[in-house]
Amino acid sequence: MAKHDPHLDLLFHALSDPTRRMMLNQLAKGPAPVSELAGPSGFKLPTILRHLSVLEEAGLVATQKDGRVRSCAFQPKALQPMTDWLDEQRKVWESRLDRLDDYVTKLMKEREQ
Amino acid sequence: MAKHDPHLDLLFHALSDPTRRMMLNQLAKGPAPVSELAGPSGFKLPTILRHLSVLEEAGLVATQKDGRVRSCAFQPKALQPMTDWLDEQRKVWESRLDRLDDYVTKLMKEREQ
DNA sequence: ATCATGCTTAGCCATGCTGCTAACTATATA
DNA sequence: TATATAGTTAGCAGCATGGCTAAGCATGAT
Numbered sequence: 195m196a197k198h199d200p201h202l203d204l205l206f207h208a209l210s211d212p213t214r215r216m217m218l219n220q221l222a223k224g225p226a227p228v229s230e231l232a233g234p235s236g237f238k239l240p241t242i243l244r245h246l247s248v249l250e251e252a253g254l255v256a257t258q259k260d261g262r263v264r265s266c267a268f269q270p271k272a273l274q275p276m277t278d279w280l281d282e283q284r285k286v287w288e289s290r291l292d293r294l295d296d297y298v299t300k301l302m303k304e305r306e307q
Numbered sequence: 308m309a310k311h312d313p314h315l316d317l318l319f320h321a322l323s324d325p326t327r328r329m330m331l332n333q334l335a336k337g338p339a340p341v342s343e344l345a346g347p348s349g350f351k352l353p354t355i356l357r358h359l360s361v362l363e364e365a366g367l368v369a370t371q372k373d374g375r376v377r378s379c380a381f382q383p384k385a386l387q388p389m390t391d392w393l394d395e396q397r398k399v400w401e402s403r404l405d406r407l408d409d410y411v412t413k414l415m416k417e418r419e420q
Numbered sequence: 421a422t423c424a425t426g427c428t429t430a431g432c433c434a435t436g437c438t439g440c441t442a443a444c445t446a447t448a449t450a
Numbered sequence: 451t452a453t454a455t456a457g458t459t460a461g462c463a464g465c466a467t468g469g470c471t472a473a474g475c476a477t478g479a480t
Binding site: 198199200202203206207209210211212215216218219222223224268270273276277279280283284286287290 | 311312313315316319320322323324325328329331332335336337381383386389390392393396397399400403
Binding site for chain 1: 467468469470471476477478
């Protein structure tokens with residue numbers, strides 16, 4: 195029953211951009227330095243870095259610097275709040291269907307009398 | 308392997324706003340007219356209507372007008388592309404773990420010799 | 421010490437988002 | 451027909467986003 199989870203804002207926002215999803219998809223295959231993320235995208239480095247920082251703030255990617263190379267790694271656990279939210283909505287929705295089902299059943303029984 | 312699914316953009320973006328998630332959560336309990344969505348939120352009607360149109364464009368809500376009242380209904384199927392995306396990322400991630408596991412196993416076998 | 425490489429920062433531009441008010445349309449209701 | 455109700459539209463203000471270029475570190479190679 196979370197009233198307003200700002201983390202969910204960050205998470206969904208981070209995933210709402212195709213470039214960022216592409217980056218994530220690439221990182222899911224294994225960690226990579228920043229320039230390898232930029233390569234396939236066709237975007238300039240500063241642009242990629244901005245996207246990267248959005249992913250980091252959402253907790254989806256962790257980075258660490260080794261010499262002059264920053265290595266980026268996907269953090270799958272960060273997706274958990276999203277699946278939790280999905281489950282909760284499903285629960286609400288299904289309990290509503292159940293109540294509706296009860297209601298219909300009750301109506302039918304009343305008609306039988 | 309979808310290259311760029313614009314629908315996912317809409318979906319994630321729609322869910323990135325707490326007010327919209329609140330509206331969805333309310334609608335999951337059952338359909339409601341626009342003003343009942345506005346009520347608990349504290350926002351003005353035009354604001355709510357904008358949010359509503361975002362939810363509609365993402366397919367998450369369907370509305371229909373009956374007299375002067377517009378009734379809004381949650382469309383749970385619209386969440387499917389999101390869970391699909393999640394599953395795909397998980398698959399990529401896990402296959403990566405498997406490969407890593409194979410690699411480690413191979414290394415250990417080589418050490419045994 | 422110099423140069424190349426990889427990343428970083430600052431700052432610009434166009435666009436989009438989220439809230440609002442004010443004015444309007446359309447449907448009940450008296 | 452007059453009035454209240456439910457929604458709609460237009461347009462504004464302020465801030466965020468997503469792209470860029472240009473210039474600035476910091477580290478590795480020669």
